[in-house]
Amino acid sequence: MIMDDRLFRNAMGNFATGITVITTEAEGMQHGMTANAFMSVSLHPKLVAISIGNNAKMLNYIKQAKKFAVSFLAQDQQEISMLFAGQIKDGRQYEFARLNGMPIIEGALVNLTCNVVSKYEAGDHTLFFGEVTEMISNEGDALLYFKGAYRHLHVLEEKLT
Template identity: 35%
Template sequence: MSTDTTDELFRNAMARFTNGVTVITTANSGTPFGLIATSVCSLSADPPTVLVCVNRSASAHDVILRAKVFAVNLLSADQKDVAQRFASEKGPSRFDPAQWRAGKSGAPLLTGSVVSLDCKVIATHNGYSHTIFIGEITDSSTHDDPSAHCLFWHQRHFAAAAVEAR
């Protein structure tokens, strides 16, 4: 067992964590921006808030700072194609207009996602290579099918949960 903390060892260790795959979105003058993120978690229920860690080099980073809004879209296991599009394409071509609608804030919400959270930025914090955005949830929607399962990222691959029959 190695105890060295090189960049590669750190990345390998973090790859062992299983996380839901989210697309963080925002918009600027009607143009959508977004990125894949797995560093998303609940912060508080009162007020309802989430935190999202966004790399400062991401194209959506500065747009979120200016717009002061973002949406968190938790992908369903059936939306692997959306994740692959965000991983391989750049800019607005990532957004298929048939799959997205504008939330109350103007941030794009993914139709059919397990959950979409429309948020306003209430605080930012320095996270070294990332900015930690604290978002107050102003609106939310959930998948019509409560048994819809989310897409996971584990060991640098997309995965779906193996669900036991009830």
């Protein structure tokens, strides 16, 4: 069965995801990209996985650095997501915070730094598995992506009487 690329992409868009910015530092330069292809893999050891397109500049940066950071964006960080997705092209530079020597997004819900422990080519992407070396976790609600658009989590709070 031949499946249309647009049909497949639209179907996959029905899976709501959080939004991350993947960062690394290679040859003294900081690099970042927006991604929603992230998952927790293992508790012992603490492993996560990211998926990077084989045509993305970030691929070679992570291969060189052998480490990366992941920032889970908060609902008020949509502009940051758009900047690192290339949707804002005004030439501005982002001022990264640092964690464990790695560039991160300040104010994110979670920041992780990771050492690459393995990588696997899978179709037109490469999966990087990283062992978490440092973590910061903050309170707040996540910025989401669903059906090709940014979404916000609306939590109903019940009052106890």
